Amino acid sequence: MNIKIALVASALALGVAGCMTPTASAPPTAAVTTASVFVPTAASSNLFEIESSRLALRRARDPEVRRFARQMIRDHNLATRRMAATLRTAGIPVPPPALNAKHQQMLATVEGASDFDAAYVNAQLMAHQEAVALFTSYSSSGDVPQLASFAAQTLPTLQMHLDHVQSLSGGAAAAM
Template identity: 70%
Template structure:
């Protein structure tokens, strides 16, 4: 299965087809308007960032990549805690801490990557493109106002992560 099909299939399984695909030829993003779609996608995205970055602390050779990984762990753990607090205050159910199968596969492929730094940074670019689209859509159209506010407040950090990842990836890391 090629990467574009895998991205679309993974996003469709989560119910956010188009929104989760970073490719230029992908369909226009679908608006993510419900907490029932946004929350599991955001949880999976944060777990992907945290788990892949923990792996980077073990396997990355570049000090710049290691610094980036530490920042991802800090920022995405904070985002997870903030989102859980919003869910509690809003009376929404706590999601299971699970990654969608495509995110699990991305972490698994990083575990065996021969050029880890490049593979990790490529995954970071792709994951942050997805997150920016997801948080932007829900922040604009979300059905739970406090959760939509959380998405809007988190978006600038995700955009900064994306720019940072693209800068590091442009310095020699290949994008998946």
Template identity: 75%
Template structure:
């Protein structure tokens, strides 16, 4: 069953990556079972959502994209605080907030895009698909149970974000501009 989740998530990420030229070199998500991998990756993912959304508040033209960005900032700041609390209670070190190289590249691509709204929403879809794969994998196989429980409890919100991003990116950006 866990292999099925990883394969489906990989196929989803590859499908989105194929639609996005600047980010098409995305590696398929890996199965994550170690807190030492999950925590910094999830921290970076949350930071990517927050930083790209702050940029969207400045540059997005579509009011729906700006509303989405505000929600991402609010929800991912909350997720960061919740994860930090679980990490501390579990006796693990909490890494300082930092973007992993892949997330740095995604943010740079969005920043440089001539059509910011479309690039931001495409990145949101890709990022949330990757986060769902990461959180699903860790929720199923994680080595620290309270952290795996957090990952599982966070999944519905990530899935809701993905659906919302897809609905905006699926024509909403073009219509509003």
């Protein structure tokens, strides 16, 4: 089964079309301008990318999905380290690694999926759409200049990830 058909089938079979499709959980409409909102959201997002991708290395069948997962682990570990360094420089406490409720639910959904590859790709698509929106917003109007600069520097990598996962999904999410 190709990944496009598998994505649609997985979303319908899991009954998560309403909570996992990119359009059902659109990127935040309100601008994120404070570090108190940006930091925990970005940290949770990075941790979700790492943890779901570690799971993908164990469970994914498609070699392209596994390659993408390796890239996610590498890039999001780097982003986590860079954000921590930026926070220390700005005098902001580095939060302990933790998934917020939304990312916990997304991880549980991916973990329990019968078609793991499709569920993982779909979750990555949604997570990267949201991350691009978050980092775009904060980079343009964030309240801590060093953190806004970090967001701006990280944004091209997140956009590259989004483009890559869109190619993996074969545009299936747009058709849902």
